[in-house]
Amino acid sequence: METVKLAAEIGATSYPGRGIVIGRTPDGKKAAIAYFIMGRSSNSRNRIFVTEGEGIRTEAFDPSKLEDPSLIIYAPVRVRGTDTIVTNGDQTDTIYENMDQGDTFEESLRNREFEPDAPNFTPRISGLLHIDDDYTYEISILKSNNGDPDQCLRYTFTYDNPADGQGHFIHTYMGDGNPLPSFEGEPTPVTIDTNDIDEFTDLVWNALNDDNKVSLFIRMIDIETGKYDTRIVNKNQ
Numbered sequence: 001m002e003t004v005k006l007a008a009e010i011g012a013t014s015y016p017g018r019g020i021v022i023g024r025t026p027d028g029k030k031a032a033i034a035y036f037i038m039g040r041s042s043n044s045r046n047r048i049f050v051t052e053g054e055g056i057r058t059e060a061f062d063p064s065k066l067e068d069p070s071l072i073i074y075a076p077v078r079v080r081g082t083d084t085i086v087t088n089g090d091q092t093d094t095i096y097e098n099m100d101q102g103d104t105f106e107e108s109l110r111n112r113e114f115e116p117d118a119p120n121f122t123p124r125i126s127g128l129l130h131i132d133d134d135y136t137y138e139i140s141i142l143k144s145n146n147g148d149p150d151q152c153l154r155y156t157f158t159y160d161n162p163a164d165g166q167g168h169f170i171h172t173y174m175g176d177g178n179p180l181p182s183f184e185g186e187p188t189p190v191t192i193d194t195n196d197i198d199e200f201t202d203l204v205w206n207a208l209n210d211d212n213k214v215s216l217f218i219r220m221i222d223i224e225t226g227k228y229d230t231r232i233v234n235k236n237q
Contacts, residue, residue, distance in 0.1 A: 006190040009169055010207035015040065016171035017180065018088040020127045021204070022137045022159075023167015023192040031129055031137075031221040032167060032192050034204045035076050035086050038212040040176075043067040048234040049215040054079035055092075056217055061236035071115055071122075077217060082226065084219070087126040088172060089115065095126060105138050106156045113152040114144050119179040121149060125170050135223050136160045139170055143182045157187055167192045201231040 006021065021034035037058070039045035046065050049056045055077035060066040066073075074090040085095050091112050098108035105128045115122040123143035130136050138158045145151035159168065168187035173180045194200050201218045208216070214235055221228040 001186060001189050003166060003189040003191060006167070006169060006192065007203050007207040009188055009190055010204065011209070013173075013175040014209040015173060015176040015180070015212055017122070017173040018125065019169065019171035020086055020088070020125055020139065021167055021169045021190065022086075022127050022129060022139065023190070024135065024162045024164055025192055025195045025220065026165035027195045028164040029223060030195065031084075031131060031135055031223055032200060033077075033084065033086055033127075033129065033217070033219045033221075034200070035088075035217045036204065036208060037076075037088075037214045038208065039214045040212060044072060045214055046236070047072060047214055048236050049076075049217055049232045051230075051232070055085075056232065058215070061234075071117060077219075082130060082132045084129040084131075084221065085126070086129075086217075087124065088122075089124050091124050091126055095128065106140065109140055109142060109154070109156075113142050114182075118149065119147065121147060121182070122180070123172050123182050125172060125183070127170075129221070131221060131223055131226060134161060137162065137168075139168060139187050141170060141183060147179065147182075155186075165192050166190070197229050197231055201233060205233050 018037050023032050048061045050059050057075040078085045095108045121144040126140045128138045140156045169190045170187040197220045216233040218231040
């Protein structure tokens with residue numbers, strides 16, 4: 001697949017839903033992560049990201065307006081040793097706990113499937129970054145078979161020694177619609193154009209549709225030392 005500009009790919013649709021970007025900075029020194037959430041309903045838009053330990057969780061901006069929390073309140077990011085887990089749902093905890101018991105990233109998701117939000121059946125997208133002597137990452141998607149709730153399609157993509165200045169982008173929806181069309185194909189190869197975390201944050205946030213964007217998490221991890229910097233942007237402040 002052709003590598004495309006990240007900002008252009010994010011901005012290509014008004015509603016990519018929730019998205020994960022994982023890659024490597026141009027200088028080769030840092031792993032780069034982006035996770036964003038968007039919303040069309042008042043319940044989905046009533047959210048912010050807050051720090052929790054070395055990760056983050058979602059929280060209602062106005063608790064009095066919170067309706068169904070089941071699919072919108074979760075920990076998108078958790079750190080387990082030299083691994084960073086990022087997902088669009090409570091499967092973050094499933095991956096963390098099952099890997100503690102010896103399962104691989106892919107095995108950890110065998111008992112999970114797409115979200116039970118008919119008729120959309122939103123895909124569960126997940127990523128795992130492993131930084132030790134080298135840097136690798138994996139990206140998973142669990143999706144229905146063209147809207148069939150009785151069939152779950154499971155795909156895991158592994159990227160060893162990712163190239164400098166490149167990454168991969170996966171998101172839940174191909175665009176707006178009713179029902180919302182699930183992501184198709186492999187994670188999209190994208191450029192990571194900057195070593196600067198604030199520039200990267202601005203690039204992703206500004207590329208998201210202004211009406212639908214809700215929150216953004218950015219992290220850059222020094223591959224040699226494991227030290228990291230984080231940025232969180234919430235539309236609701």
